[in-house]
Amino acid sequence: MTMADHLIGMLPPVPDCVTSARILLIATVFFLGVVARLLRNLAPHGTRRGLSIQVTDSAAAHRALVEHSASVLNRPIGVVPSGILTVERHYNILAAPYGPYWRAVRRNVTAGVLRPSNLALLGGTRARVLGRLVHDLRSGAPAAESIYFSVYSLIAEMCFGEEVVSELGETRLRAMHKLQTDFLSVLPSFGVFVRYPRMGKLLYPSRWRQLLALRRRQDESYLRLVAEVKKSNTDRKDDSRVKTYVESLLDLRILEDGGRALTDGEFVSLISEFLGAGTETTASTLQWTIANLIKRPDLQQKLRAEVDAVTSGQRSIIEEAELSCMPYLKATLLESLRRHPPLPFVLRHVGREVAAKVLGLTTVPEGGAAVNFLVGKIGRDPAAWSDPTEFKPERFMSTDGDCKNADLTCTRELRMMPFGAGRRACRRSRPPCCT
Numbered sequence: 001m002t003m004a005d006h007l008i009g010m011l012p013p014v015p016d017c018v019t020s021a022r023i024l025l026i027a028t029v030f031f032l033g034v035v036a037r038l039l040r041n042l043a044p045h046g047t048r049r050g051l052s053i054q055v056t057d058s059a060a061a062h063r064a065l066v067e068h069s070a071s072v073l074n075r076p077i078g079v080v081p082s083g084i085l086t087v088e089r090h091y092n093i094l095a096a097p098y099g100p101y102w103r104a105v106r107r108n109v110t111a112g113v114l115r116p117s118n119l120a121l122l123g124g125t126r127a128r129v130l131g132r133l134v135h136d137l138r139s140g141a142p143a144a145e146s147i148y149f150s151v152y153s154l155i156a157e158m159c160f161g162e163e164v165v166s167e168l169g170e171t172r173l174r175a176m177h178k179l180q181t182d183f184l185s186v187l188p189s190f191g192v193f194v195r196y197p198r199m200g201k202l203l204y205p206s207r208w209r210q211l212l213a214l215r216r217r218q219d220e221s222y223l224r225l226v227a228e229v230k231k232s233n234t235d236r237k238d239d240s241r242v243k244t245y246v247e248s249l250l251d252l253r254i255l256e257d258g259g260r261a262l263t264d265g266e267f268v269s270l271i272s273e274f275l276g277a278g279t280e281t282t283a284s285t286l287q288w289t290i291a292n293l294i295k296r297p298d299l300q301q302k303l304r305a306e307v308d309a310v311t312s313g314q315r316s317i318i319e320e321a322e323l324s325c326m327p328y329l330k331a332t333l334l335e336s337l338r339r340h341p342p343l344p345f346v347l348r349h350v351g352r353e354v355a356a357k358v359l360g361l362t363t364v365p366e367g368g369a370a371v372n373f374l375v376g377k378i379g380r381d382p383a384a385w386s387d388p389t390e391f392k393p394e395r396f397m398s399t400d401g402d403c404k405n406a407d408l409t410c411t412r413e414l415r416m417m418p419f420g421a422g423r424r425a426c427r428r429s430r431p432p433c434c435t
């Protein structure tokens, strides 16, 4: 007997037409209930309304992400917005399931373009981009926009190379940056197509068309640049320069998958990720750091004194090697990453057994659950940090107190994790003075 039958059974005998009306009413209420639940689950911003577990305890995060990192290797596909691009296996690194492809593309970026020795060779590019940023800010250009575009230009050069980017020109580079920000701002609302592929397309046809159009524009602009990198590579004799990200992707072979090269779809996903992940995180960190320095002229003065000491007050550019002699700059960046981590949480798919054993959760369904590790809250935990909401770089200057909390690798213990933790952490992309 269904719930509707049960309810009808409880009704007193009434004329037929009234019974039909009641059945219709009950059926309508049930139907509306089902539709309401469905729509709640299809919430436009991609937030999962089902089982959502949040971890704010740093010891539990360390146990799960570091001590049991071999068991929590994947992100929950249905909840990661970029998962939408994986429908045809066009994985980026972030969304790729653990396996040969993930290992190959991750190793390629960490041991290649983001290798500290490689980054050290980019001093000239950084100086040029910084010079243009200072010029833009002095001429009154909007600060946030200028910071984001400067970082984007730097990451674009690391991706395609100086020659290809300068041939592209500023107007077209700005258009590409706009495409990237448009894409990132609507990406969360596309999560619905990953969780409910058929129903999502049926209920949100215009959003689906918007996704396809954005992806097509990415295909067109990135693949054209890949072709130009390929062409300029064949013409070039000089091997001493820094290898760009696209060059490394062109050389990459997935050995455990028959030694295949990357597909066009994978190229587009990986380039989009590199430009997006590299720009948003770095620019947001810079923006928060500058905002805090503007609010606190006393901190600005301390930093100025350190810069003057290193450059003897003569130069506006700090060399890579000099960064290790700048403890106050390091402390300021660490404090910025602790107080305002660009990614406020990291996600993992956690199996039922690990959830019970490591996190003490006994209600996780058989297939496991999505777990949010709240990076922001962990970095502001009053049990681990004194005055956690204050912006105090000094906490990282002493050899005792909060200073011991600065281990960004989270290997031994975890008190802040702006770069995540465990095998899926963002490695090798830390600011050079914070490694």
Ligand code: HEM
Residues within 6 Å of the ligand: 093, 094, 095, 106, 109, 273, 274, 275, 277, 278, 279, 281, 282, 285, 341, 342, 343, 346, 347, 417, 418, 419, 420, 421, 422, 423, 424, 425, 426, 429
């Ligand atoms: C201030 C700078 C940055 C911060 C704070 C940051 C933060 C993060 C965080 C929190 C994660 C998730 C880690 C986890 O799940 O445990 C991540 C992953 C990732 N980040 Fe970064 N990131 C930064 C810069 C960059 C840059 C410059 C790039 C590349 C150009 C990059 C590429 C990636 C990639 C590819 C992943 C996915 C790693 C994987 O799933 O294996 N990040 N990042």
